[in-house]
Structures are given as C-alpha cells and as structure tokens.
Amino acid sequence: MLRRTLLAAIAAAALPFAVPPAAHAQDIKPRIIRFGYGLNEQSNQGRAVKVFAEHVEKASGGKMRVRAIGAAALGPDTQMQQALIGGAQEMMVGSTATLVGITKEMALWDTPFLFNNVQEADAILDGPIGQKVLDRLQDKGLVGLVYWENGFRNLTNNRRAVNRLEDMEGIKLRVMQNPVYLDSFKSLGANAIPLPFSELFSALETKAVDGQENPFNTILSSKFFEVQKYLTVTNHVYSPWVVLASKKWWDGLSKDEQKILLDAAKASRDFERKDTRDEAAKALAELKAKGMEVNELPAAEAARMRERLAPINAGIAANVGQALWDETQAELARLRRK
Numbered sequence: 402m403l404r405r406t407l408l409a410a411i412a413a414a415a416l417p418f419a420v421p422p423a424a425h426a427q428d429i430k431p432r433i434i435r436f437g438y439g440l441n442e443q444s445n446q447g448r449a450v451k452v453f454a455e456h457v458e459k460a461s462g463g464k465m466r467v468r469a470i471g472a473a474a475l476g477p478d479t480q481m482q483q484a485l486i487g488g489a490q491e492m493m494v495g496s497t498a499t500l501v502g503i504t505k506e507m508a509l510w511d512t513p514f515l516f517n518n519v520q521e522a523d524a525i526l527d528g529p530i531g532q533k534v535l536d537r538l539q540d541k542g543l544v545g546l547v548y549w550e551n552g553f554r555n556l557t558n559n560r561r562a563v564n565r566l567e568d569m570e571g572i573k574l575r576v577m578q579n580p581v582y583l584d585s586f587k588s589l590g591a592n593a594i595p596l597p598f599s600e601l602f603s604a605l606e607t608k609a610v611d612g613q614e615n616p617f618n619t620i621l622s623s624k625f626f627e628v629q630k631y632l633t634v635t636n637h638v639y640s641p642w643v644v645l646a647s648k649k650w651w652d653g654l655s656k657d658e659q660k661i662l663l664d665a666a667k668a669s670r671d672f673e674r675k676d677t678r679d680e681a682a683k684a685l686a687e688l689k690a691k692g693m694e695v696n697e698l699p700a701a702e703a704a705r706m707r708e709r710l711a712p713i714n715a716g717i718a719a720n721v722g723q724a725l726w727d728e729t730q731a732e733l734a735r736l737r738r739k
C-alpha cells in the first residue's frame with residue numbers, strides 16, 4: 402500500500418514536466434492577418450477574400466490565418482491605407498483610385514475609356530506596366546500584390562435618364578475622393594461630390610446626392626436599386642481593385658510566408674475576375690427586375706464624352722509621367738493590332 406502511494410506521488414510530481422507533443426502544438430499560435438475590405442460578405446469582394454483566406458490557411462498548414470473584416474468595419478479605403486502604412490493593419494483590398502494621393506502613377510487606371518474590354522485590362526494590369534505601377538507603392542509603405550476587378554463603371558441617378566452629354570448637367574454625383582474623377586465629371590457638367598463609399602447609401606437615401614457610378618455588381622450588392630431609379634450603361638472607366646499589404650509588416654515575414662501570400666493573392670485574383678464577370682450580366686438583369694430603368698449611352702454620345710474629356714487625359718499623362726503614358730498607349734495599340 403505504501404509502495405503504491407509512493408509511486409502515485411512520484412507520478413503526480415512528474416506530471417507538470419511530462420507535456421505531451423499536442424500541448425506544444427497548441428502553444429504555437431497562428432499568425433493572424435487582418436484583411437479589410439469595403440463591401441459586404443455576400444459581394445464578389447467578400448467571396449474572393451474568402452478564397453484568399455482558404456488558400457493561405459491550407460498552404461501554411463494553419464500557421465497563417467486570415468481574419469476577413471468587411472463592410473468597411475475598419476474604415477474607408479483611405480483609412481485602411483494609412484493603417485497599413487503605419488503597421489496597425491496587415492492587409493486590405495480597395496480601389497486604386499483612392500491611392501492616387503499616395504502614388505500618382507495610380508491615376509493611370511482612372512483614365513476615362515482607357516480599355517475597350519477586359520482582355521486589354523488583364524494584359525496591361527498583369528504585365529510589366531501594371532507591375533511598374535505597383536512597385537511605386539513600396540516607397541510609400543505599401544506592397545501591392547495583385548489587381549482584382551471592380552469592373553466597368555456605369556452611372557445611376559434619381560434625376561433623369563442620361564441619354565446625351567447634356568443630361569449630366571447639374572446632377573449631384575458622388576465620386577471617389579480622387580482628383581481625376583472630380584475633374585472628369587465636372588467637365589461633363591455634373592456637380593461632382595467626393596464621398597467615402599461607406600457613406601454613399603445614406604447620402605443617396607437622404608438625397609444629399611442624386612447619383613453615383615459603379616459596376617453592376619456593386620450597384621446590386623450594395624442595394625443601390627432601393628434608392629436609385631435610372632441606370633445608364635456608359636462603361637466610362639474600367640475600375641480595378643488592388644490587394645495591398647503593409648510593408649512594415651511584410652518585411653518581417655519569411656520568404657516562404659511572402660510566397661504563400663502572393664500565390665494566394667494570384668489564386669484569389671483569378672477566382673475574383675471570373676466570378677465578377679459571370680455575375681455582371683446576371684446583376685444587370687436583376688437590377689432591371691428590381692425596377693431600375695436601364696438605358697445604354699449611344700455610341701455617338703460616348704464619343705462626345707471622350708472628346709470633352711481629352712484635356713483630362715492630357716492632364717493624366719502629365720501627372721503619371723509621359724513615359725508611362727506613352728508605354729501604355731503603345732502596348733494598347735499593339736494589343737489592338739492582334
């Protein structure tokens with residue numbers, strides 16, 4: 402009896418030191434990556450962030466996990482960008498247009514009627530020109546990984562159907578906080594009002610603004626059909642999103658960790674573009690079914706708008722650098738000759 406008691410006491414004393422391997426594994430906490438985005442979880446943006454998160458967790462064996470935070474819960478794009486620069490947030494996806502104040506070359510993607518189709522956009526964004534623009538972000542404390550697709554932007558408003566240039570006159574139009582967008586729509590006759598996306602629905606609902614411009618998917622997922630009557634298919638700007646990382650944080654990662662994130666970003670890009678394009682036609686049909694009055698801007702009126710915007714394009718060329726502008730135009734001309 403005494404021997405059994407002694408053995409039990411010895412075993413009990415040894416317990417704190419006999420830590421099973423599983424306990425050690427539990428002590429290793431995964432690296433949590435806060436990934437902010439502006440749209441809701443059910444949007445094309447939300448679905449692609451989920452794909453990114455799944456790739457990261459699988460490729461890292463659970464050592465890296467993405468905490469997706471949507472619906473602008475971490476603030477508008479501009480606020481998240483500053484959080485990344487300061488190292489207070491790890492990653493985000495947002496509009497290239499709101500980066501123009503940080504990296505002037507991003508204004509290249511705001512050029513009205515720059516791309517004729519998505520094939521041209523993919524070739525330029527994923528090629529040397531797109532990478533050159535992303536590389537400019539590094540000096541500003543950001544790492545650009547890949548471009549996603551927001552899509553061709555179109556107009557909605559509550560005043561009137563826009564069938565000609567003159568119909569733009571006096572419409573209070575929400576635009577992104579970006580000088581090119583402001584100048585472009587002012588030159589077309591609209592009263593351009595810069596607002597964060599997170600404030601847009603409320604501004605439309607209270608009639609603080611008459612209209613806005615976004616791709617079909619965003620118009621649908623943000624339920625703008627509830628507060629907008631007219632939709633005009635203009636395809637006036639191809640709008641990319643960009644996946645960003647904090648350089649301060651990124652530089653502290655191993656090469657293997659960086660590769661996992663870059664590979665996941667590319668996989669999410671391919672998924673997101675296909676998803677966005679598949680949904681665009683469905684979204685337009687659904688917006689019609691929801692009661693929006695849809696019209697297509699006549700080609701002759703689109704040409705008039707292009708002509709009116711020529712000085713804007715000249716300004717963009719001067720701003721982003723004539724060499725970058727010329728390289729882009731030359732590559733587009735080459736693609737169109739194929």
